[in-house]
Amino acid sequence: MTRFLSIGIVIAFFLFLTLFLVLPGGYLVLTAFTNKTGLTLEHWTEATKPLFFRALNNSVGLSLQSALEGGILGALAAGALWRSSPRTQRFLGGLSGIAANFAGVPLAFAFIVLFGVSGVFNYILQGIGLETIDIYRRQNLHIVYLYFQVPLMTVLMLPAFAAIQKDWLEAARGLGASPLVFWWRVGIPVLLPTLLGSIVLLFANSFGAYATVYALSQGSINLLPTQIGFQVSGQVGYNPGAAAALACMMAFVLLLSLVIYRASKRWAAKLEAGAA
């Protein structure tokens, strides 16, 4: 009897997920490939219009840039933390974990305070005779994204660094290897799968980000997520078919990133098991 009850809850849960997650996804694919009369590719032709193509192009560019910058800066932070005391590691690791999840309207506004038209930092930059930074421009958007990309990379890399035993470094030194040789021959190969996988995940993180850029620019920066939002809410243009096609495109890129990230994790686990 109670066994039926618990299995009933499992079924209810899967039904819930089907209704609010699987069905919307399926409906999106359906919308992207059909019109009133039947199967069609017209929404995909729509989706290659210059406006949408520029959005895709901008999104890829921004995501590549913020993933590479965030990846390098975050990996260096994780490396610096690896040599630090457990207390520092816990403190900055925790701080990073919180910041990595903090995107959206408040973050956008914080950067408007810093780098907006009357931004505090811009007064400072002006005061010392440097050029000011216009945060509303797409070219500068990556600065805002770094606020969650760098800490995300730090948190993703910390466990990978933890797999490198500190006495390996001592052992390598005892055998006459310089730290540089150690990192080149041992450290980087062990870190490589996590490094690459995490950068892919950072790419996806930026590619799907909507709230921050929307709040910052009211949508005037043309990116894939903002364009999808527009085409479905009807503020600027209304084209649900094209929105569905664009959303499919985006979901495909995100799915691919997720698969690559998961594969890199298995690769890393195998390497670490081999090294230990």
Add this chain to the structure above:
Amino acid sequence: MIWTFVRRSYLVLLFIFLTIPILMTLIYSLSTAWTTLLPDGITLKAWSALFADSRFWSAAGRSFLLSLAAVGLSIAFLVPTLFAVTLYLPKLAAALEFLSLWIFVFPGVILAVGLIRIFSNPPLAISGTPWLLIPAVTVGVMPFAYRAVANAFEAANVRELSEAARSLGANDLQILLWVILPTVLPGVLSGGVLALSAAFGEFSLAQLIVGSAWETLPYYQYLTNSQDGHRSAAISFIAFAVAWGLGAFALSQKKDSSSVVVV
């Protein structure tokens, strides 16, 4: 050594980078005007205007309700589900994890597109109401909630506990309510706090599904951004404080330092 110095300076810079936007937002919210290196004066005007605005309180109340409902719902689903999966349906464990991650492939803006199209027509015309927003945000915070519940289950040895309880004559419902729930609850709650924080800041679903019809705090801030910068800074600071407060609480509850959902 030079490398120790470089390493420490780098970490100090990281700390400054993570904290300065919050600090500046707070100072800005307290300043009269800020046109040179330092604020011209200090005032509580923006804060008192904000606290006097009933629209702010209703928006904050809605966000609070929304995050409690979404996180409560996800935990209410996940605890019995993981219990049943652990005991009877281990083959479903992988499917469950897969589904909980699916939201990474359908972030808010994409999910909203599909949800709006499905739920705009009868019999389920709930688009534009919190009745669609709550389940949508529940799905949105599912990876956080799933991690929290799954970690608590892993730490609790659910299978052995259940077998021990059963050998003492307890049935499944008794086991779930009196043995498993009290054991996993602290872990679930400390992990669930992160889901709470994510739900509280949720913008894309709220904007696209309900918009002004059911104004949440992030959407209220978005709408009033252009009116008064100092007041908006105050809201930003509140959002930072909520996220950092909840995050710090979650961290203080566990040993490792990762509060990020690692997929």
